[in-house]
Amino acid sequence: xxxxxxxxxxxxxxxxxxxxxxxCAIRIEKGLNKLDGVSAANVNFAMEKASVxxxxxxxxxTSLEENINKLGYGTAKEVVDFQLExxxxxxCANRIEKGLNKLPGVTNATVNFAMETAHVEYSPSEVSVSDMQKKVQQLxxxxxxxTDNAEAVDHREKEVQNQKRKLLLSAILSFPLLxxxxxxxxxxxxxxxxxxxxxxxxxxLLATPVQFYVGKQFYVGAYKAxxxxxxxxxxxxxxxxxxxxxxxxxxxxxxxxxxxxVHHGPSLYYxxxxxLITLVIMGKLFESLAKGRSSEAIKSLMGLQAxxxxxxxxxxxxxxxxxxxxxxxxxxVRPGDKVPVDGEVMEGTSSVDESMITGESIPVEKRSGDSVxxxxxxxxxxxKIKATKVGKETALAQIIKVVEEAQGSKAPIQRVADVIxxxxxxxVVGIAVVAFLVWYFFVTPGDFAEALEKAIAILVIACPCALxxxxxxxxxxxxxxxxxxxxxxxxxxHLEQTHKIDAIILDKTGTVTKGKPExxxxxxxxxxxxxxxxxxxxxxxxxxxxxxxIVAGIQEKGISMPGTEAFEAIxxxxxxxxxxGKELLVGTRRxxxxxxxxxxxxxxxxxxxxxxxxxxxxxxxxxxxxGMVAVADTIKETSKAAVNRLKEMGIQVIMITGDNKxxxxxxxxxxxxxxxxAEVLPEGKAEEVKKLQAQGKKVAMVGDxxxxxxxxxxxxxxxxxxxxxxxxxxxxxxxLMRGDLSSIPDAxxxxxxxMSNIKQNLFWALGYxxxxxxxxxxxxxxPWVAGAAMALSSVSVVLNALRLQRVRVPHK
Numbered sequence: 001x002x003x004x005x006x007x008x009x010x011x012x013x014x015x016x017x018x019x020x021x022x023x024c025a026i027r028i029e030k031g032l033n034k035l036d037g038v039s040a041a042n043v044n045f046a047m048e049k050a051s052v053x054x055x056x057x058x059x060x061x062t063s064l065e066e067n068i069n070k071l072g073y074g075t076a077k078e079v080v081d082f083q084l085e086x087x088x089x090x091x092c093a094n095r096i097e098k099g100l101n102k103l104p105g106v107t108n109a110t111v112n113f114a115m116e117t118a119h120v121e122y123s124p125s126e127v128s129v130s131d132m133q134k135k136v137q138q139l140x141x142x143x144x145x146x147t148d149n150a151e152a153v154d155h156r157e158k159e160v161q162n163q164k165r166k167l168l169l170s171a172i173l174s175f176p177l178l179x180x181x182x183x184x185x186x187x188x189x190x191x192x193x194x195x196x197x198x199x200x201x202x203x204x205l206l207a208t209p210v211q212f213y214v215g216k217q218f219y220v221g222a223y224k225a226x227x228x229x230x231x232x233x234x235x236x237x238x239x240x241x242x243x244x245x246x247x248x249x250x251x252x253x254x255x256x257x258x259x260x261x262v263h264h265g266p267s268l269y270y271x272x273x274x275x276l277i278t279l280v281i282m283g284k285l286f287e288s289l290a291k292g293r294s295s296e297a298i299k300s301l302m303g304l305q306a307x308x309x310x311x312x313x314x315x316x317x318x319x320x321x322x323x324x325x326x327x328x329x330x331x332x333v334r335p336g337d338k339v340p341v342d343g344e345v346m347e348g349t350s351s352v353d354e355s356m357i358t359g360e361s362i363p364v365e366k367r368s369g370d371s372v373x374x375x376x377x378x379x380x381x382x383x384k385i386k387a388t389k390v391g392k393e394t395a396l397a398q399i400i401k402v403v404e405e406a407q408g409s410k411a412p413i414q415r416v417a418d419v420i421x422x423x424x425x426x427x428v429v430g431i432a433v434v435a436f437l438v439w440y441f442f443v444t445p446g447d448f449a450e451a452l453e454k455a456i457a458i459l460v461i462a463c464p465c466a467l468x469x470x471x472x473x474x475x476x477x478x479x480x481x482x483x484x485x486x487x488x489x490x491x492x493x494h495l496e497q498t499h500k501i502d503a504i505i506l507d508k509t510g511t512v513t514k515g516k517p518e519x520x521x522x523x524x525x526x527x528x529x530x531x532x533x534x535x536x537x538x539x540x541x542x543x544x545x546x547x548x549x550i551v552a553g554i555q556e557k558g559i560s561m562p563g564t565e566a567f568e569a570i571x572x573x574x575x576x577x578x579x580x581g582k583e584l585l586v587g588t589r590r591x592x593x594x595x596x597x598x599x600x601x602x603x604x605x606x607x608x609x610x611x612x613x614x615x616x617x618x619x620x621x622x623x624x625x626x627g628m629v630a631v632a633d634t635i636k637e638t639s640k641a642a643v644n645r646l647k648e649m650g651i652q653v654i655m656i657t658g659d660n661k662x663x664x665x666x667x668x669x670x671x672x673x674x675x676x677x678a679e680v681l682p683e684g685k686a687e688e689v690k691k692l693q694a695q696g697k698k699v700a701m702v703g704d705x706x707x708x709x710x711x712x713x714x715x716x717x718x719x720x721x722x723x724x725x726x727x728x729x730x731x732x733x734x735x736l737m738r739g740d741l742s743s744i745p746d747a748x749x750x751x752x753x754x755m756s757n758i759k760q761n762l763f764w765a766l767g768y769x770x771x772x773x774x775x776x777x778x779x780x781x782x783p784w785v786a787g788a789a790m791a792l793s794s795v796s797v798v799l800n801a802l803r804l805q806r807v808r809v810p811h812k
Contacts, residue, residue, distance in 0.1 A: 009039060012061055012126060014050045015076035016043065016068065031071045035059055061104065061126055077107055080129055081146035082118040084111070084136070085159075088221050088284070090417070090468020091232035091425060092141070095225070099139050103127050114472035114798075118143060140224025163285045170214040170278040173206045177271035178784075200252040200268060207270035211245050215277045231425035233463045237280055239429065240459035241273040243452055244783065248273070267449065269783075276460055276787040283791025286798075304375040304396060309340035312384075325390050333372075333383040341374045342389035350381030402488045402735070403479060411492035413758055414471035420766070428462040428773070435777045443779075453783060457776035461786035462769055466793040470761035473801035478754030481805050486722070486738040487747045494733040498717050498751035500698045504646060504744065505677075505689060505711070507703035508657035508664060509633060511721055512671060512741065515545055515704065517633035519553025520614055523605065524627035531627050532559050535619055538577035538584045541567040546615055547575070549631045570594075572658055572681035574617065585620040588660065588679075592618050592625070599625040610662030613670065633667075640671045642741035645810070647672070649745060652697070656680055656688060656711075685711035702736075702744060719744060746809045753807055761797045768793045 019025055025043040028050060032041035037058025043050045052064055065075045087093055093113035100109035100118065105126025111118045120132060129145065136143040180197040196202050212219075218241070221234030248268040309322050312330040322340045325331065330346065333339050339352065351363035354376045363379050366372060372385055374394040391397065432455040439451035475492045482489055489495040509515050524531035536554035539547040541564055554561065566578040573594060574587015585595055589606075592599045597620040609616040609630045616630040646653050654675040657664045664678035677688055685701075689711050692699045701708070701715035712718030712732045720732035721739045736743035772789065775781050781789075 009053050009055050011051065011053050012064070014052065014061075014064065014068070014123070016048050016050055017074040017076050019048060019073060028068060028071055028073060031067055032064065035063070035067060038064075061123065065123075075123065077121050078124050080120050080122065080132070082120070082132070082136070082143035083146055084116045084118055084141055084143055086141040086221070087113060087116060088217075089113070089233035089463065091225070091230060092221070093468065095228060095230050095232070096136055096139055096141060099135050099228075100132060103131060103135055106132070112472050113468045114476055117146070139228055140221070160285070160288055163281060163288065166214045167278065167281045167285055170210050170274070170281055173210050174271070174274040174278045177203060177206055177274050180271060200248075200255055203268055203270040204249065204252055207245060207248070207274045210274040210277050211241065214281060215241060215273075218277070218280075231429070233425075235425055236428060236459045236463050237276070239432075240456040240783065241276050243459075244269040244273040244276070244456055247449070247452055269449070269453070272453070272456060272783045275784040276456075279784070279787040279791045283794050286791070286795045304338075306338035306340040306375065310334070310337075323391065325387050327387055327390055329387045329390075331385050331387055333378045333385060335378055335380050335382065337378055339372045339374055339376050339378060339383075339385070341387045342394045343372055343374075343385035343387045345370045345372060345383055346386050347384040348382050350383050351379045353377040353379055399483070399488060399737070402490055403483045411471055411475055411496040411758070413496060413755075413762075414475075414492070417467050417471055417762060417765075420467060424462070424467070424769075428459065431462075431773060431777070432456075432458040439779070450779075454777060454779050456783040457781045457786040458773055460783055460790055461772040461776045461781060463790050466765035466768060466797045467762070469794060469797050469801075470765045471758050473798050474754055474758045474761060474804060477801045477804035478750060478757065481807055482747065482750045485743070485746055485750070485809060486736065486740075487743055487750060488722075488735040488737060489747075489751075490733050490735075494717060495751055495754055497698075498700070498734065498748055499755045501651060501700045501717055501748055503652040503654065503692050503697040504700045504702060505654045505656050505685075505692070505715070506673070506741070507685075507701075507708050508655055508659060508667060509545055510704040511702055512639050512655060512667060512673075513633040513635050515633065517546055517549040517615065517631040519550050519629065520632045521609060521616070521628070521630035523602075523629075525625065526627075529559055531619070532557065533561055534579050534582060534584055534621065535586060535629060536561040537564055537579040538567070538575060538586055540564070541577065542569055542575055544569075545633070546617070546631050549633075550617075550629055553631075572679075582621050583623070585623075586617050586629075589618065592620060595620070595623060597623055597625060601625070602628055607662060610660055611666060613663060613666035615659055615663050635667060635670050636741060638740050638742045642745060643672045645742070645745040646748075649748060651748070654692075656685055658682065683710065686714040689714045700744075702741075704739075719747065749809050750807070754804060757801060757804055761800055764800070765793065765797060 016025075016028065019028070029041050029043040032038055032043075032050065032052055035054075037055040038052060039055070040053040041050060042052075050064075050068070054061075054064065068075055084096065087096070090113050093111040096118060097109055097111040100106055100111075100120055103122075105123040107121040107123070109118060109120045118136075122132070133143045176197045180203065215237075218234045218237045221232065222238040225232045225235055248270045251268055306322050308319050309325045309329075310332040311318050311320055311325060312332065317332065325341050331340060331343060333350075335350070345366050345368050347368060349365070349367045352366050352372060353363045354373060366383065371388075372383070373396070374389075375396045389395070392401070435458055436451045436455035439454050440446070440448060444450045471492075475495060479489050479492070479495055482495075489498070506512050522528060522532060532554045536551050536559065540551045540561060542548075551561075562580055564577050564579055565581070566576075568576045570576060570587070570591065572588075573591040574585065576595075577584045577586075585591055585597065589599070589603065597618075599618050599620065602618060602625060606616045606618065606628060609628075612632075614630040614632045616628055618625065619627045619629065643653050652675065653673050654677060655664065655668050655673045656677040657667075658680055659667075659678055661676070661678040664676045668674075668676045680688060685703075685708065689699050689701055693716070698716045700717040700719055701711045702719040702721065703709075703712055704721035708720075712720060717734060718732040719734045719736055722735050722737035734747055736747065768789075772781070772786070776786055
């Protein structure tokens with residue numbers, strides 16, 4: 001039965017996640033129907049949708065979603081990104097953010113002033129993309145969907161060109177006014193001053209286009225802000241320049257009525273308003289150009305993508321745009337070409353340069369069955385590949401997405417700046433009014449011009465632009481530079497938190513070591529070939545790297561392996577299998593003890609192998625000890641140097657492994673790790689993280705396997721080795737694309753540098769305003785100097801952030 005809304009009630013459709021059977025749907029339906037205000041709720045298991053008729057006066061959609069969450073399910077949210085137009089300062093970003101967050105159905109909206117973007121999580125059943133765009137338009141701005149990126153980029157370029165034209169016009173018109181102002185000083189009496197420049201009508205003629213054509217954007221911005229009950233930089237600039245312009249206009253009219261001389265007029269302030277507008281426009285232009293440079297990392301990553309692909313369709317070779325390649329297409333990659341998409345080699349052999357992903361300069365050999373990554377370069381042979389991941393699913397597209405999200409996200413430290421900039425403008429206007437009254441009534445009684453000049457200087461010097469740019473520009477530049485080093489921070493909060501790390505837990509296999517062990521020792525109680533045949537058959541069902549090494553070693557000896565009749569993996573112990581009617585146990589001492597196998601005679605030999613850094617596994621056939629196999633996993637070349645760097649940074653390094661203590665200690669000794677947690681079961685890794693956190697440590701966990709995912713999620717910062725599994729990378733906060741331990745100290749170094757840069761920016765921005773306002777209030781700052789300083793502050797903050805793009809990590 002369909003739920004239908006009656007008068008006064010509303011209907012909403014919610015997308016449900018987590019249902020596994022019809023009983024789940026019934027449970028959700030009952031739970032929703034029990035809520036006060038819900039008149040009807042129907043849950044469709046097949047469509048995974050809930051249709052709810054409710055009274056908005058009694059219950060909200062948020063309450064419905066919370067109820068579904070309490071029942072153990074979820075509601076699907078969609079995400080949309082907008083490119084914003086028309087923002088002039090951080091107050092504009094705050095206003096748009098608040099406006100979007102007030103829309104019903106919007107879970108979270110984040111606006112990044114530096115990137116001029118909005119990231120919105122929403123429920124499509126309650127609010128549409130067009131609703132959001134309308135809301136932004138009501139606030140006086142424009143929101144372009146990020147899918148229309150070409151339009152957004154084109155707009156930015158047009159805006160820069162428009163600002164350049166306005167700056168040129170403004171500078172030409174303001175120069176004579178500036179000249180006339182300079183001529184008033186006694187120490188510049190030697191400068192030639194054309195009489196026409198001193199004429200009030202000429203000054204009015206020059207200043208008016210600057211005030212109302214070039215400065216129109218400030219009036220429009222101020223009107224929109226005030227109409228929506230807030231204030232921004234435009235309000236300050238409009239107030240300051242209008243006060244100077246209209247006071248000068250008043251003096252000009254009075255001078256004319258009094259029949260003033262043609263040559264000389266009163267002391268006017270046209271140059272104050274015109275020069276201020278010129279300087280602010282110049283500052284905004286420099287700021288836009290610098291902000292454009294802060295997204296260079298994204299542009300360079302996008303530049304790695306192949307533009308076209310050579311595809312086999314209907315027996316013909318077709319060159320098509322890479323966006324038109326679909327999964328399953330057969331793609332030909334010639335020598336020297338970029339691999340267009342992620343895929344699997346079907347035919348051909350070649351070496352492929354994967355340095356853009358792994359950082360390794362040595363090309364990797366590829367043959368049939370191997371996987372290839374889009375944007376890597378085919379060096380010498382012809383490859384025929386089957387496209388497996390295309391478009392937004394490719395590795396490069398995922399990297400670009402992570403970097404974009406990180407650059408568009410907010411670090412917690414930015415909240416401080418947002419709060420300050422949100423209340424700053426009204427406070428400044430109040431200070432300016434007080435300063436005007438103090439000067440007019442007490443310091444220079446009755447001197448309106450003098451008092452007005454001080455108020456204008458305060459209004460202009462206090463614009464909070466630098467404050468709004470301080471954090472996002474550093475996050476953009478820092479995360480972009482980190483991406484170039486193969487380090488992907490999933491958000492600004494992770495970039496900020498990483499610098500606090502004081503303990504790191506490293507998974508052994510695949511992280512400290514190469515994760516590709518080799519079969520080194522075979523000790524059989526009976527016939528070696530028969531022994532290996534059974535062991536290989538049992539182990540080939542396991543996905544563990546050690547099992548793969550044993551099977552590979554046995555295959556290299558040319559021994560064929562029969563099928564397996566039964567198989568069971570026992571995490572932390574080993575495996576149990578039935579081969580040719582015989583029951584095999586392969587694993588640790590604990591496995592033998594668990595099944596009552598007496599293998600004590602092998603323990604001494606096993607200990608000796610383990611002391612050499614090998615992993616030895618005991619084998620029992622039909623509950624009797626039958627022999628032992630050992631494998632060795634060599635450490636990565638960079639592991640020792642990376643551990644030393646971490647120690648030099650004052651970070652405690654701990655290695656964790658499910659391996660036995662002797663093997664773990666042998667590996668740890670090779671790389672210089674002093675603290676080892678051995679024989680830890682997969683579920684125990686997260687517990688070890690919690691133990692360190694209980695000691696007050698900020699813990700990072702580094703791993704590459706599925707069994708590391710819980711620990712990665714539990715840690716303060718989870719770092720996934722990029723060569724590992726998708727599950728580990730999904731659970732992590734930071735992805736180290738190069739599979740190299742040296743990326744860990746690099747990530748911490750970049751986090752520390754970025755946070756230091758943010759603090760420098762915030763100190764400069766806050767210190768500048770804190771010092772600038774009293775200096776202007778006591779009359780030591782002319783308005784045009786205040787304008788120049790304000791423009792300089794924004795540009796200096798952005799340029800300081802851009803220094804991060806040139807940071808070189810130590811020992812690289």
